[in-house]
Amino acid sequence: MKPAQTRIFWILLIFGMGLRLIWALMVPVEPISDAHAYDVFARNIVAYGVYGWTPDEPSAYWPVGTSAIVAAGYALTGGSYWSVVVFNLIAGGAIIVLTQRLAMRWFGGVAGLAAMAIVAFWPNLIMFTTTIASELFFLAFCLGGLFFWKRPDGDRQFVDLVLCGLLWGAACYVRPVILLAPVALALVDVPRGILPLARSMVRAGAVIVLIVATVAPWSERNRQVLGERELVSTNFGANLWMGNNPDSDGGYKPLPPEVREMSEIERGEYLKEKAVTYMASDPWGTAKRSLKKAVLLHKNETIGVVWNQQAIERLYGAKTVYLLKLTASGYWYLVLTGALCGLFIVGRREGYVSAIFHPATALLGYFTAVHAMIVVSDRYHMPSVPFLAVFAAVTVGSIVVQLGSTANRK
Numbered sequence: 001m002k003p004a005q006t007r008i009f010w011i012l013l014i015f016g017m018g019l020r021l022i023w024a025l026m027v028p029v030e031p032i033s034d035a036h037a038y039d040v041f042a043r044n045i046v047a048y049g050v051y052g053w054t055p056d057e058p059s060a061y062w063p064v065g066t067s068a069i070v071a072a073g074y075a076l077t078g079g080s081y082w083s084v085v086v087f088n089l090i091a092g093g094a095i096i097v098l099t100q101r102l103a104m105r106w107f108g109g110v111a112g113l114a115a116m117a118i119v120a121f122w123p124n125l126i127m128f129t130t131t132i133a134s135e136l137f138f139l140a141f142c143l144g145g146l147f148f149w150k151r152p153d154g155d156r157q158f159v160d161l162v163l164c165g166l167l168w169g170a171a172c173y174v175r176p177v178i179l180l181a182p183v184a185l186a187l188v189d190v191p192r193g194i195l196p197l198a199r200s201m202v203r204a205g206a207v208i209v210l211i212v213a214t215v216a217p218w219s220e221r222n223r224q225v226l227g228e229r230e231l232v233s234t235n236f237g238a239n240l241w242m243g244n245n246p247d248s249d250g251g252y253k254p255l256p257p258e259v260r261e262m263s264e265i266e267r268g269e270y271l272k273e274k275a276v277t278y279m280a281s282d283p284w285g286t287a288k289r290s291l292k293k294a295v296l297l298h299k300n301e302t303i304g305v306v307w308n309q310q311a312i313e314r315l316y317g318a319k320t321v322y323l324l325k326l327t328a329s330g331y332w333y334l335v336l337t338g339a340l341c342g343l344f345i346v347g348r349r350e351g352y353v354s355a356i357f358h359p360a361t362a363l364l365g366y367f368t369a370v371h372a373m374i375v376v377s378d379r380y381h382m383p384s385v386p387f388l389a390v391f392a393a394v395t396v397g398s399i400v401v402q403l404g405s406t407a408n409r410k
Helices: 003-026 034-048 065-077 082-107 109-120 123-130 135-148 157-174 176-192 194-226 236-243 264-281 283-297 309-316 318-350 352-356 359-373 378-409
Strands: 052-054
Touching (some): 003 082, 034 052, 082 135, 109 378, 123 135, 123 378, 135 176, 176 359, 264 283
16 A cells, blocks of 8 residues: 555554444443343353353354354453444454455555444444454454455465455354355356366365364364264255245344244254255245345444444433434445446446446345345445455545545646
8 A cells, every 4th residue: 555545554553443442332232132142152152162042052053153252252251341442443343454455465554444444333233342243253354364365465375365264164153154255256267267166165164174173173062962973053944945935025023933842953953954945835925035135235334333222221211222223224225226236337347247247246146145145234234345445445435535636638
């Protein structure tokens, strides 16, 4: 980076981290909903060495990664919620920096700083500083692995591959959705011909092996505790059923009463079979439902407010909750619009094939497709946030260049 860009980098990082710290000082951590579950799981890990709702009921329904990270903080601080804030600040800082590095790699220095600014000031990401959730941890690990995936300036390809696999293995502990992301990235090389594609597929296969090897100890734990070698979690069948049953609206649904007495493994297999049968009975309906869920996935962005709502409403009133939801969703729509424009600009500049077969586009499509197949809510579009920021940054960069050209002509 040029000296001027380096100064802007540090200014944006300081402001971005400062906003997160100010939010943490103003809004305490008060776990509700999923955050409450992660809190209970983490405290049971620390107190009893057991991952589950109670010490005598070990579980793998949800991925263990988030609770394990939070448990490490509790072990160091005696259970203080400030450890959650510290880990979220570290993850938030990593997201800001890695988004800038990737955007700069793909589209240049101006786009890199613009993407950094978009992420640094993103309301939802700031609000997640005081939630116990998987989103920030997953984003940090995901972007970290992506940084080492085919580094153009990397002269240690084997080391990069291993680091990529280990970081995505850590991401898999948090959210197993990362498992097939290397395949989506390998398909970026389709326009380049059979040989480059074959090399990328081999690389993808090697990274997937590393991911599976990284989570193998937990898979073995699941075999010993639950009787089956589940990779990370047992909730895939439940999530698939929620998004694919006669009463599904695409979002969360209570599980049917007949599964109450089943074990986690039995329940997951039963619900997966029910969902697959329903999907196969009406392929066209399944396709339409998935398309609808893909749209609903990007409908709004208020989850950061919702998961902090108890504290915000108690301290600042219901009107503040409404204003924050309006701000968060307004920012979301602004970035989403900018990202669509940016994708069009890249297509005009580099060709639409290059725009479609771009790593950021591949991951946007991958994360959208996975959740459109199962269940959706606004929290599930968060893995796409850095890549939307990158394309929105292309739009910002184009505007900056245009304004500069106009000023020079005058």
